[in-house]
Amino acid sequence: MGHLQNRNIIIGVTGGIAAYKIAETIRLLRKSGAAVRVIMSRGAQAFMTPLTLQSLSGNPVHTDLLDETAEMGMGHIELARWADAYLIAPATADTLARLAMGRADDLLTTTALATPAPLFVAPAMNQQMWSNTATQANMRILEERGITVLGPGHGTQACGDIGAGRLAEPEEMSAALEDFFPSRELAGKRVVITAGPTLEAIDPVRFVSNHSSGKMGFALAQAAAEAGADTVLVAGPVTLATPPNVRRVDVQSAEEMLAACLAQLATPSHLFIGSAAVADYRPVVAANQKIKKSGESLQLELVRNPDIIAAVATMSPRPVKVIGFAAETEHMVDHAQAKRKAKGLDVIVANDVSRKDIGFDSDSNAVTWIDGSGAESIPMTSKKNLARILVSRCAQLFAEGEDDDLPQTGRESGGIGH
Numbered sequence: 001m002g003h004l005q006n007r008n009i010i011i012g013v014t015g016g017i018a019a020y021k022i023a024e025t026i027r028l029l030r031k032s033g034a035a036v037r038v039i040m041s042r043g044a045q046a047f048m049t050p051l052t053l054q055s056l057s058g059n060p061v062h063t064d065l066l067d068e069t070a071e072m073g074m075g076h077i078e079l080a081r082w083a084d085a086y087l088i089a090p091a092t093a094d095t096l097a098r099l100a101m102g103r104a105d106d107l108l109t110t111t112a113l114a115t116p117a118p119l120f121v122a123p124a125m126n127q128q129m130w131s132n133t134a135t136q137a138n139m140r141i142l143e144e145r146g147i148t149v150l151g152p153g154h155g156t157q158a159c160g161d162i163g164a165g166r167l168a169e170p171e172e173m174s175a176a177l178e179d180f181f182p183s184r185e186l187a188g189k190r191v192v193i194t195a196g197p198t199l200e201a202i203d204p205v206r207f208v209s210n211h212s213s214g215k216m217g218f219a220l221a222q223a224a225a226e227a228g229a230d231t232v233l234v235a236g237p238v239t240l241a242t243p244p245n246v247r248r249v250d251v252q253s254a255e256e257m258l259a260a261c262l263a264q265l266a267t268p269s270h271l272f273i274g275s276a277a278v279a280d281y282r283p284v285v286a287a288n289q290k291i292k293k294s295g296e297s298l299q300l301e302l303v304r305n306p307d308i309i310a311a312v313a314t315m316s317p318r319p320v321k322v323i324g325f326a327a328e329t330e331h332m333v334d335h336a337q338a339k340r341k342a343k344g345l346d347v348i349v350a351n352d353v354s355r356k357d358i359g360f361d362s363d364s365n366a367v368t369w370i371d372g373s374g375a376e377s378i379p380m381t382s383k384k385n386l387a388r389i390l391v392s393r394c395a396q397l398f399a400e401g402e403d404d405d406l407p408q409t410g411r412e413s414g415g416i417g418h
């Protein structure tokens, strides 16, 4: 998902038989775009040669704290500052003990103290050593300090024992780092997202609305901002906190939401995501005073609300990509595909709201991504994770090299002197 692009990762390798797995870990991290530098303890060098890891990382391997030549290249403090993350793998029982004590008796542990970067440790040892009270006490200390522990796995060990103590798999370590960093896939892109319900006043105290929680739209805004987008969230009335680095515009009614979106989109934007559950109808008039009870029935005349996303998709200039949502109860793909075309959307994200386990107020969702070339389902996951997946897919729409240049506004293209 591009989260590791241009991230600097130090891998500290210590002396365990599982050190061989680090070769594959380095390969995976580099394939994901990370720059990798390796520190090897003396013990590690008994299992792997620095030359192997130098070739794989594409950088000289650091081994000594007191090496004049190495210090002239990249000194240990400089190395510690260079890192965006420091992964110690495999971390032996002795390494964990030294880390827990805050020792700085070699380059690997000194760097752990000197780096401002987050620390990840992947323990690997004999199962008895792992379950030993001393090791477990050291692990508690490290976890209390906020260090992320990866693994260890359970299974057959090099010594023939069966139990916990196997080094986490390379894919697991690389995925943990990938997940840790937000992606920057939308850096330089402007994104406007609608979220929540709209509230259509009947009178000063009553309204027509729906059960939308806004969770999906807020999660999308968070994921977009984390991916580096300049993110505006046009939110109906919900009680959710504004995600960091997101500009929020609060609205109540569909008409206000449309006006806010058009005002925001006056600045040319790359992406518009309509995740709001806009009320389809509003009362023809909102009474100025509270409507008094009288009689056994009350007639409420409703009028159709504007379709915000359809208006956005046909405005000029239009956001480069317009993505909508469709809640369906039957023939989901066909209905959503028809809706995508009718509204002029690039993509529609459909969800089956007849299912009880997903949807409105739930923290999870399973959806189908539908574009001009077909439908692809994204299995059930948390709304937060789904938001990251969707944002990453949106970013790929630009990565595919389509027209990601922003359209010029009339004012900008027809400036003075032309």
Ligand code: C5P
Binding pocket: 194, 254, 274, 275, 276, 277, 278, 279, 280, 305, 306, 307, 308, 309, 310, 323, 324, 325, 326, 327, 339
């Ligand atoms: O037509 P339907 O409500 O099923 O379409 C859902 C999609 O259209 C969502 O993306 C929703 O945010 C958007 N929509 C809108 N304005 C409306 C109705 C729906 O933007 N009035």
